[in-house]
Amino acid sequence: MKHWHWGLLISIPAVAGATLAVAFWRGWLPNAIFYLRADLGTAFGLLGLLFVVGLGIEWGRWYRRESNRRAIASKVKAEATSERHEFLGRLDHELKNPLMAMRAGLANLAGTTLESPQQEIINSIETQTLRLSRLLTDLRKLAELEIRPIDCAPVDISELLQEVATVAEERPDADSRHIALTLPQAPWPLPMVSGDRDLLFLLFHNLVDNAMKFTQPGHTIELRAFEDGSKVVVEVADTGPGIPDVEVPLVWEELYRGENARGVPGSGIGLALVRAIVERHNGEVFLRSRVGKGTVFTIRLSTAQK
């Protein structure tokens, strides 16, 4: 609505008022007070109505803009996701055949008689080939996570975290790293969370696995959980080297390896998977870190509706 439209509308009660005022002054009206009150009532009523109509129009325009913006954003995101998915699919396809040929070749070599130094070389090539295969699978997992439907069901998070801790401590390279698991029991244990058990397992396994990798033997990793309103909050805390501030936003990206992470085995996919799983569960994940002290990862997941 243009400004002069507003002026015109507002002038209606003004003109009406002026006409009545003139009539009142000239004594054309039998009961002046009655007309004055009626006129003031009409003027305020009209102004109020105009105000409401104006508000409605403004809100409508804002709503249209906002929903447009949202539609575009989600379209851009969907396009980016499908492009990435396509790219990973192509990468997967182009890498799997050479890898397959390498593995077949290595299996073929194993059947021939080899001198022992040659055998060592072959073994090392085989190890690296397997590593490449795993990286490929991880990339595929990440791509699939963005599109595959997730099986949402109530998950007993206490039991799941217990299992994650047991699995981590059973690792052959766990040495004397210990996991201290703290789960509330009083006045009641943790509620169920809603999610895909396998994915949630992978999520916490990755976080604890990371914590183990960056913690010195003999140190303790804390895995703790508590209830917060309609959420369950899980924290994984380590006493590792910590993540410098500048790297904090980057660690979630695939194939990113921080300065303190060099020389530590890993594919650079672990945290990207964590983020993807949390997003698929409409949860939240963030981290606090101090260089030289350690890192805490915090995950918030919705509890299952009863």
Next chain:
Amino acid sequence: MVGQDVSPHILLVDDEAAITTNLAPFLERAGFVISVAGDGTQALQQISRSKPDLVVLDVLMPKMDGRQVLRHLRQAGDWTPIILLTQVGEASERAMALEEGADDYINKPFDPRELVARIRSVLRRARPGQPPLAAVWRLVSGKLTFDRRAHRVILNDKELALTPKAVDLLEYLMTHPDELISRERLLETVWGWDYPVGTRSVDTRIAELRRALKDDVTTPTYIETVAGEGYRFAGKVEGQA
């Protein structure tokens, strides 16, 4: 006397020569007679000419892909056992492999020794001239029926409430009866992922199936645990079209 049927004849179909030239001698050493085809059209010609005992078929090939070859054969009533070489992790492709009548599938890149094990078990299971269990719509074992079209499990005329993963797992076990299947293989084929500690997820789903099937761990009717190795579907499975 060395009869021809002592060494099974395997046709290896893949457009990537680097794979077939390395895989063929490996499979020969494992005791098979190998011939090779470089694409789908060639594969069909060789199958009708030399009647191999089993075909290892790559899915992604130029001209005629593995899926079309498989469909062509099954529609013509040819039930030569087929192992498909599928793409890593594509769930839709796994479902397709079984629905179109493949006997088994294995994700590239795989361990060649695993392929040998699969070839042996498919050959052992094969029922000459008949569709494999993987291609039938109803699997029946005693009081247990698996309706694959509706993806429903019925025990004693009652439908069981199972998680989708447990249903998929039971389907794989029932299409591979009396075969020892490792946790890793179940993870790879049913979950499509091979994450290192995920084998526990398999155990969790097996436990769910056992509870639902009221199967006793010590004297199982359906799912047997082979300590330290994996699981085996112990019941006899009949296929109904």
